[in-house]
Amino acid sequence: MPRSVGKGFIPYLTTNDGRTIQYPDPLIQVNDTIVYNFETGKICDFAKFEIGNLVMVTKGGNIGRIGILEHLEDHPGAFNIAHVRDSAGHVFATRSNNIFVIGKGEEP
Structure with missing residues (x-):
């Protein structure tokens, strides 16, 4: 999941299905997985790309x-x-x- 900074220095990330989410949690890094609520359009939770997961x-x-x-x-x-x-x-x-x-x- 790539993280970038867009116009006006707004941080965003792009998901595997092509969604762009602005102002993600700063703890989310590349290769982490998010739990996304389609109704609210918000990130509910995330799982880190780390040992034990x-x-x-x-x-x-x-x-x-x-x-x-x-x-x-x-x-x-x-x-x-x-x-x-x-x-x-x-x-x-x-x-x-x-x-x-x-x-x-x-x-x-």
Whole structure:
């Protein structure tokens, strides 16, 4: 979820479905997930892209798998790697840009 500053220095973010939300919570960062209320047009809650949160793999060979984010490896100049543990206890690795946070620290 990209964050930017628009005309008049108004902060905004753009969601995966193309919505633009002005004046988001300053704690929301790139790759975090928001809970959006369509009736009020406001952000209700958000989940951080951090270890211990529930994620879903959206690209690559592990597409569709759900699990807990266990570890993030930073590889400057290359793809960052995320290690995820699924409900069966299997740990697998994928690129960090292939995962999407779907909840806060829950069991898969």
